[in-house]
Amino acid sequence: MLTFDILTLFPAMFVGPTTESILKRAQQAGLIAVRLHNIRDWAADRHRTADDAPYGGGAGMVMKAAPLAAAIRATVGTETPPVILLAPDGERFTQAIAQELAQLERIVLVCGHYEGLDERVREALITREVSLGDYVLTGGELAALVVLDAVARLVPDVLDAASTAEESHSDGLLEYPHYTRPAIWEGRPIPPVLVSGHHGEVAKWRRRERLRRTLVRRPDLLARAYADGHLTRADLTYLAELGWAAG
Numbered sequence: 001m002l003t004f005d006i007l008t009l010f011p012a013m014f015v016g017p018t019t020e021s022i023l024k025r026a027q028q029a030g031l032i033a034v035r036l037h038n039i040r041d042w043a044a045d046r047h048r049t050a051d052d053a054p055y056g057g058g059a060g061m062v063m064k065a066a067p068l069a070a071a072i073r074a075t076v077g078t079e080t081p082p083v084i085l086l087a088p089d090g091e092r093f094t095q096a097i098a099q100e101l102a103q104l105e106r107i108v109l110v111c112g113h114y115e116g117l118d119e120r121v122r123e124a125l126i127t128r129e130v131s132l133g134d135y136v137l138t139g140g141e142l143a144a145l146v147v148l149d150a151v152a153r154l155v156p157d158v159l160d161a162a163s164t165a166e167e168s169h170s171d172g173l174l175e176y177p178h179y180t181r182p183a184i185w186e187g188r189p190i191p192p193v194l195v196s197g198h199h200g201e202v203a204k205w206r207r208r209e210r211l212r213r214t215l216v217r218r219p220d221l222l223a224r225a226y227a228d229g230h231l232t233r234a235d236l237t238y239l240a241e242l243g244w245a246a247g
């Protein structure tokens with residue numbers, strides 16, 4: 001069981017995505033738990049103030065240190081889970097990080113808002129910072145949902161292991177294309193090998209499609225897959241036929 005503790009100023013943003021599809025089923029099956037914590041509950045004043053104007057002036061508001069720190073400390077308790085801040089200036093979130101996090105028993109996700117949080121909380125209590133990409137979201141909530149979804153589907157038994165094994169980014173290559181009935185749609189036939197009944201040929205075709213697609217769409221990934229030892233001799237022979245040379 002992997003427990004996600006999510007600290008946010010806007011817990012209602014999580015309701016739809018965590019009550020549908022895989023995230024819903026994984027919780028019902030007791031494979032993951034999602035606990036939402038409203039940072040405002042740790043604000044000391046009558047108005048439950050969680051933000052204030054920035055020192056030095058300028059636009060926007062900053063999340064106050066005290067309520068956020070109290071929320072993190074109360075949530076973490078005596079355990080030592082990673083306390084992960086969603087941050088546009090953090091380390092880029094990848095499938096490899098999702099795989100790493102899926103092995104844990106507990107993760108604390110902290111959602112920033114406004115201009116972000118008081119830097120001293122980052123220094124004192126955040127153990128890791130991840131970014132979804134080089135753009136700025138209004139808050140960390142959507143980013144936390146992406147992390148939650150990407151990690152939860154890799155928790156053992158949430159999905160059939162076979163369905164995540166060859167997915168895009170699982171081993172450095174993109175996924176092969178998929179087809180379902182009918183065999184001809186608007187004059188477009190499926191690749192004949194898929195109905196040949198020959199499992200070995202289907203597997204070979206899929207592997208080659210993964211290689212070809214990665215070469216065409218993300219040659220940077222192919223170079224990394226080679227460096228990480230994910231390519232077989234047969235892969236390299238096929239890639240050479242396509243004009244790709246390692247190194």
Ligand SMILES: C[S@@+](CC[C@H](N)C(=O)[O-])C[C@H]1O[C@@H](n2cnc3c(N)ncnc32)[C@H](O)[C@@H]1O
Nearest residue numbers: 086087088112115116131132136137139140143
């Ligand atoms: C409006 S943003 C703050 C941006 C900040 N002032 C800056 O320029 O770096 C508010 C919050 O959204 C979240 N956020 C924004 N963009 C993100 C991204 N690319 N990845 C992860 N979280 C992001 C963070 O939690 C951030 O504290």
